Amino acid sequence: MELMVPKRIFFTRGVGKHRHNLESFEAALRDAGIAQCNLVKVSSIFPPGCKIVSRNAGLARLIPGQITYCVLAEARTDEPNRLVAAGIGLAVPAKGDQFGYISEHHGYGVTEKKTADFVEDMAASMLATTLGIEFDAEADYDARREVYRMSGQIVKTRAVVQTAEGDKNGKWTTVVAAAIFLFE
Numbered sequence: 001m002e003l004m005v006p007k008r009i010f011f012t013r014g015v016g017k018h019r020h021n022l023e024s025f026e027a028a029l030r031d032a033g034i035a036q037c038n039l040v041k042v043s044s045i046f047p048p049g050c051k052i053v054s055r056n057a058g059l060a061r062l063i064p065g066q067i068t069y070c071v072l073a074e075a076r077t078d079e080p081n082r083l084v085a086a087g088i089g090l091a092v093p094a095k096g097d098q099f100g101y102i103s104e105h106h107g108y109g110v111t112e113k114k115t116a117d118f119v120e121d122m123a124a125s126m127l128a129t130t131l132g133i134e135f136d137a138e139a140d141y142d143a144r145r146e147v148y149r150m151s152g153q154i155v156k157t158r159a160v161v162q163t164a165e166g167d168k169n170g171k172w173t174t175v176v177a178a179a180i181f182l183f184e
Contacts, residue, residue, distance in 0.1 A: 010182070012160070014027075025074065025176075028174040038066065044101055044123075070179060073087055082109070085112065085161060086175040089120040093127060093154060099130075103119045116159035124145065128144075145157075
């Protein structure tokens, strides 16, 4: 049996608005470029040796109808002006033979910057505990980020976030952020 370990990953995000909840979700997936796939949510491990590719390169590899594994964050509202956010964070270890972490979060009333810091921090903190990096969990993320960087064990962190305000006329507003796994 062949192991299903992704070789590539890309990140995408989108927003959709519609009078029906499900159709606003579909519109957000379209905006993210992944509506044509059968999405399967998986947990948050970044495979060893996985290559990060651009959104455009990743989208070009998708085939309509394919089963597509992803880490997906989504948030929806039909409340006018309510801020919704969905974010994906990534932390990659310095050693290519180790796995990293992907985090996902969705929320309300949180800005893009705060959501980005939060998901990046979650991914980096999960990786740091796996690698045995000692840090003060109560310290702010900037302080912990410096500890992670100084350890030399975490080589890259990033975040992909989508925020939107609820439609002023009460249409459903959906935001999505996703890490999409590719196997070839």
